[in-house]
Amino acid sequence: MRSERLQAFTDGVVAVIITIMVLEMHAPHDVTFQALVALWPIFMSYVLSYVYVGIYWSNHHHFAHLIREVTGGILWANLGLLFFLSLIPFTTAWAGEHGFAPVPTALYGVSLLTTALAWNVLQVAIVHAQGKQSVMKQALGSDWKSKISPLLYLAGIVLAFVAPVVSYLLYALVAALWIIPDRRVERFLKEFERN
Template sequence: MEKGRLEAFSDGVLAIIITIMVLELKVPHGDGWDVLFQQWPVFLSYVLSFVYVGIYWNNHHHFLHAAEKINGSVLWANLNLLFWLSLMPVTTGWMGENHFARLPVQVYGFVLLMCAIAWRPLQYYLIAANGGRESLLAQAVGGDWKGKLAVTMYLLGILLALVAPWVSCLLYATVAAIWFIPDRRIESRILK
């Protein structure tokens, strides 16, 4: 199977997700700073989600660039990831519109958790299709400490949202910051 169609489809879906999220930002009615300030929760949730979608797009790109082959399992695992990412606009808007209330922050964290969990089968099937444990991809992924840390922090954020939604948001932002730093594992293995 050609990976080009998978990449193009995924890029299109991610572009649509970002477009839907930005459409949730409403034009302020007025020309003062006070009117603009009223929009800060929606804008802040948009920025966080934009960064997350960008991180997934970047990692997806690097992973598929390093892969030579894909198969049906990779296609289905990719659709699973895209499904969970497609829920980002709804949870982003809900969280921002409700000023980071408990339940929206929990649901947002749940979607982040499911995206992280959905990444694992995609990673597994891409590695399997490209030589298994001895492959370049498997060596590059290694123990995947960032992935494990992210899942742990999302679970903690979901629980903490019951009592301190802002702490949960800080945890979610911390995970994004950890992943925002470029991951050179794949690039360094390919260049060897």
């Protein structure tokens, strides 16, 4: 299988995930600004989750260009990633509805952590499929962001029971680290596409 089919399937699932998230946002029943302002936790959780889903989609798009052939291992790792991504709408809705409540904040962090771990599994599957001269491994380099992100998520999960606001700040920090695609990967991708 070529990577285009993997990309097309992932694009479809990501579109559904974003649609589900936006459908979870309901207009206030009252017509006042106070009623609208009361929904800010829901809106902010949606924005953060939208950014996360966008980051995964963007990075997946970049990495798919580094894959010539899709193996069974890559397919299953990709399905694992999509499974954990598909849980984000649920945890987003629960966390948004309950503001800074500890358990929803922690569960939101768990969904972000498991998605990050699934992303790492996908990277490993691609590197394994490509062998010793893995293009993916060369493009990733030291990949410090993939190593530090799970630690920040774990800290956010633990802190959710003490200082939930700090948890959200850590979750936002991880998103900020990833929002701009790694320039090394982009440069390597240009070289790879020329060959």
